[in-house]
Amino acid sequence: MIPDLGNYAAEVMAAYGLSILLLVGIVAMSLRRGRKLRTQLADVEARRDRANV
Amino acid sequence: MSIWEYANPKKFIATTTPLVPWVLGVAIACLVIGLFWGFFLTPDDFRQGSTVKIIYLHVPAALMAINAWFMMLLASLVWLVRRHHVSALAARAAAPVGIVMTLIALITGAIWGQPMWGTWWAWDPRLTSFLILFLFYLGYIALWEAIEDPDTAADLTSVLCIVGSVFAVLSRYAVNFWNQGLHQGTSVPVATGERTISDVFFVPLVICMVGFGLLFLALVMVRTQTEIRVRRMRALEMRMRS
Numbered sequence: 309m310i311p312d313l314g315n316y317a318a319e320v321m322a323a324y325g326l327s328i329l330l331l332v333g334i335v336a337m338s339l340r341r342g343r344k345l346r347t348q349l350a351d352v353e354a355r356r357d358r359a360n361v
Numbered sequence: 362m363s364i365w366e367y368a369n370p371k372k373f374i375a376t377t378t379p380l381v382p383w384v385l386g387v388a389i390a391c392l393v394i395g396l397f398w399g400f401f402l403t404p405d406d407f408r409q410g411s412t413v414k415i416i417y418l419h420v421p422a423a424l425m426a427i428n429a430w431f432m433m434l435l436a437s438l439v440w441l442v443r444r445h446h447v448s449a450l451a452a453r454a455a456a457p458v459g460i461v462m463t464l465i466a467l468i469t470g471a472i473w474g475q476p477m478w479g480t481w482w483a484w485d486p487r488l489t490s491f492l493i494l495f496l497f498y499l500g501y502i503a504l505w506e507a508i509e510d511p512d513t514a515a516d517l518t519s520v521l522c523i524v525g526s527v528f529a530v531l532s533r534y535a536v537n538f539w540n541q542g543l544h545q546g547t548s549v550p551v552a553t554g555e556r557t558i559s560d561v562f563f564v565p566l567v568i569c570m571v572g573f574g575l576l577f578l579a580l581v582m583v584r585t586q587t588e589i590r591v592r593r594m595r596a597l598e599m600r601m602r603s
Contacts (some may be wrong), residue, residue, distance in 0.1 A: 313399055317411045317474055320414050322402065322486040323472045327418045327465045331392075331576070335385075338580050341586045349590045352597050356394060 368445035370589045375583040385579035391572030397566035399481055406562075415473045416558075421573035422465035423532075427457030430494065430522070430529040431578060432486070433501075437519035447589065449515035452522065453505050454584030458577055460498040467495060478543055487544040490531035497525035511592065 313320050367373050400580035406413035436452035439445055470488070471481040482488065501521055509515035558566070 311411070313414075316406065316410050316412045319472050319476055320411050323415045323418060323469045325394075326472075327422070328467055329466075330461050330465055334458060334580065335576070338458075338583050338587070342583050344511070345587050349594045349597075352594050352601075354596055356601055361411045 365445070368443070368447045370447055370593070373447050374586050374589060377586060378495055380580050380581055384575050384582070388572050388575035388579055391568050391575060394395055395565045395568035395572050399562075399569065403561055403565060405564070407553075411478060412473050413562065415469050417569045419473060420562050420566060421570040422462045422469065424461055424570060425573045425577050426463040426466050426494065427493070427529050427533050429455050430525065432536065432581070433459065433522050434526045434529070439520050440515050445589055446511075446515075446592070449519070449583065450509075450584045450588040450592070451581060452518070453515075454499060454588050455577075455581045457506070458580045458584070460495065460502065462577070463491065463495045467491060470475075474543075483543045485543045487532060493528045494525065494532050495520070496518070497528060501525065507568060515597040564587050585596040 367376060396417055400414055403414065405411045433452040433455050436448040436455070439448035440452065469492075475481050476484070500520055504518050504521055505514050508517060
């Protein structure tokens with residue numbers, strides 16, 4: 309399945325592996341932080357609404 | 362309808378929320394197609410061998426590393442001139458994405474350089490200006506974290522962004538200014554329209570470039586929304602405490 313990368317297999321695989329790891333990392337971190345903050349803001353707004361009642 | 366309407370945080374969130382899944386979806390599709398095509402379906406280069414496959418990561422990442430800084434510059438100027446908070450937050454949101462792009466460009470460049478140039482690193486004008494750009498990204502992110510007052514932080518980081526733009530310009534055009542460096546000319550010279558690489562490599566490269574561009578856009582939208590929510594949450598907490 310993997311093409312014959314000749315003498316440079318380690319270099320090509322390392323470049324792809326590290327880059328994909330970094331890309332997946334920044335996407336996962338951005339989405340997770342976004343979800344967490346949305347929940348936290350909803351909690352604070354709910355607390356404010358309760359306090360105002 | 363004016364573009365400044367999007368400087369309203371509520372309007373920004375309402376507009377970008379439905380867009381994010383589409384932009385992110387198309388970005389991931391382009392990246393999967395482009396990288397699969399480049400890795401599995403393109404031949405080796407007669408001189409570079411299989412290391413030519415690194416171009417599908419290196420070139421789009423380097424392009425976006427510089428473009429991200431220019432986007433931050435634009436947003437910083439909008440902040441300094443018009444004091445729209447969303448633009449300052451968008452610049453802040455773009456920095457971590459930009460630094461990841463810069464890191465990918467530096468790492469893949471070093472991995473490619475070792476077998477092709479015989480060295481991981483050379484103090485070549487383009488490489489050096491790129492390293493300085495990376496350090497500017499680090500400094501920019503650190504400055505945002507270090508200053509408590511958000512408006513002061515936005516002011517100072519905007520100034521830092523303007524200064525750092527010199528190196529973003531140098532990163533892009535250093536190969537034209539100085540020709541004694543190791544780094545070759547640009548692979549896709551848009552200005553001249555001249556093609557320096559074969560179609561076999563060019564088509565998947567363009568797909569990857571579109572993928573990186575859209576990924577940047579999607580992440581900036583998500584991260585700007587998050588920064589807006591952080592600020593709103595802090596404001597509400599302060600109001601409730603007082």
